[in-house]
Amino acid sequence: GAVVSQHPSRVICKSGTSVKIECRSLDFQATTMFWYRQFPKQSLMLMATSNEGSKATYEQGVEKDKFLINHASLTLSTLTVTSAHPEDSSFYICSARDSVGSPLHFGNGTRLTVT
Amino acid sequence: GENVEQHPSTLSVQEGDSAVIKCTYSDSASNYFPWYKQELGKGPQLIIDIRSNVGEKKDQRIAVTLNKTAKHFSLHITETQPEDSAVYFCAASSGASNTGKLIFGQGTTLQVKP
Numbered sequence: 001g002a003v004v005s006q007h008p009s010r011v012i013c014k015s016g017t018s019v020k021i022e023c024r025s026l027d028f029q030a031t032t033m034f035w036y037r038q039f040p041k042q043s044l045m046l047m048a049t050s051n052e053g054s055k056a057t058y059e060q061g062v063e064k065d066k067f068l069i070n071h072a073s074l075t076l077s078t079l080t081v082t083s084a085h086p087e088d089s090s091f092y093i094c095s096a097r098d099s100v101g102s103p104l105h106f107g108n109g110t111r112l113t114v115t
Numbered sequence: 116g117e118n119v120e121q122h123p124s125t126l127s128v129q130e131g132d133s134a135v136i137k138c139t140y141s142d143s144a145s146n147y148f149p150w151y152k153q154e155l156g157k158g159p160q161l162i163i164d165i166r167s168n169v170g171e172k173k174d175q176r177i178a179v180t181l182n183k184t185a186k187h188f189s190l191h192i193t194e195t196q197p198e199d200s201a202v203y204f205c206a207a208s209s210g211a212s213n214t215g216k217l218i219f220g221q222g223t224t225l226q227v228k229p
Contacts, residue, residue: 006158032215043204043219044159093158097215103149104215106158 002028002098006107013084013114020080021110023050023094029074030096034104035067038091050077050094084114117142119207121220129228134195136223138205139187147208148188149217150179152201159204163190195227 003026013019023033031052036044048069049057056069066088068080077096081088093109118141128134140148146167151159165172165179165188172179176195181188192199202224206217 004158034215034217041222043221046216046218049216095158100215103161103164104217105161106151108158109156111156 002096002102002105004094004096004105004107006094006110008110009108010111011113013112015085015114016083018080018082019084019112020078021092021094021112023077023079023096023107025075025096025098028096028098030077030098031074033071033077033094033096035069035077035079036093036095036106038093038109040091044093047079047092052077081112084112086114088112089114117145117207117218119205119218119220121205121223123223124221125224125226127226127228128195130195130197132195134190134192134199134225134227136190136203136205136225137187138189138207138220139185140207140218141186142207143183143186145207148179148181149206150177150190151204151206151219153204153222154201162203192225195225197227197229200225200227 005024007022033050035047038044047062050069050071052071058064071077091109095104095106097104121138149164152162153159165181176193178191202222204222205220
C-alpha cells in the first residue's frame with residue numbers, strides 16, 4: 001500500500017527560529033499532499049493543500065508567510081514553520097494519495113515543541 | 116463548507132462486546148467517507164472507507180454503514196479486542212470536487228477493557 005514518510009518525528013526549537021518538516025511519498029508519486037495540524041486531544045485541522053510545481057492553497061486563517069510549503073517534486077513536500085513561537089507547538093501531519101479517488105494515507109506526524 | 120459531527124467522544128466497552136461510533140455530515144455533495152484509527156503519537160491509519168453509492172461495507176470485524184438521506188454514517192466494530200483501543204476519526208470529503216480534502220470529526224477515544 002501507499003506509504004507516506006515524515007521527518008523528523010520530533011523537534012524542539014527555540015522561539016524565533018524556523019523548522020522544516022519533510023513529507024515523502026515512498027512508493028508512489030503524489031501531485032497533491034495535504035498538511036494537517038493537531039492539538040492535544042483534538043481533531044485534525046487541514047492547514048493547506050500542497051500542489052507539485054505550483055503554489056500551495058491555504059485554508060482560511062492559516063498564515064501562508066508563517067507556514068511555508070514547497071512541493072518541488074512528485075515525492076516530496078516540505079512545511080517550514082518560520083519564526084516559531086510556543087503557540088506553534090503542535091503535531092503536524094502530512095497526507096497524500098497515489099491517484100485521484102484513492103484513499104489518503106498519513107505520515108506518522110512531527111511533534112514540534114517551541115521553547 | 117462541510118461540517119462533521121462525531122459521537123460519542125469517549126466509549127468504553129468490555130472485550131468481546133461491539134462498539135459503534137456515529138458521525139453526521141452537512142454537505143450533501145460529499146461522496147467519500149473514510150474512518151481512521153490513531154494510536155498515541157502516531158499518524159492516523161485508514162481502517163475502512165465507503166463511497167456514497169454504497170450503503171454498507173464490511174471488512175472482517177469492522178463495518179461501516181451510510182445513510183445518504185439522513186447524512187450520517189457509522190463505524191461498527193464487533194468482537195472488540197484490547198488492541199482496538201485508540202482514537203477513531205470519521206471524515207468526509209469536502210464536497211464532490213474530488214480534491215482529496217477531508218474534514219474530520221472530533222474523534223472518539225475507544226477503550227476496550229480486558
